[in-house]
Amino acid sequence: MNTETIGTWAGLTWNALNEADVLGMKQLKKITKLKEKEIYAALGWLAREGKVAFDDCEDEKEILVRLVQ
Numbered sequence: 001m002n003t004e005t006i007g008t009w010a011g012l013t014w015n016a017l018n019e020a021d022v023l024g025m026k027q028l029k030k031i032t033k034l035k036e037k038e039i040y041a042a043l044g045w046l047a048r049e050g051k052v053a054f055d056d057c058e059d060e061k062e063i064l065v066r067l068v069q
Contacts (some may be wrong), residue, residue: 008029009034009038014046017067022062023064023066024065025063032041050068051068
């Protein structure tokens with residue numbers, strides 16, 4: 001794993017979020033076809049750039065992710 005790979009995963013994740021308002025981890029995994037640890041790396045990248053925000057789900061069992069406008 002290197003920064004170029006993580007950047008690619010971040011691009012896939014950003015594209016998925018750009019097509020939807022809010023997505024959970026299961027939805028991100030299904031859309032991007034990335035493994036959970038790859039999505040977390042991508043979300044870390046996007047969070048560092050200030051491009052995503054995280055929300056708690058009502059049942060607090062899942063984290064919801066959305067793009068920052």
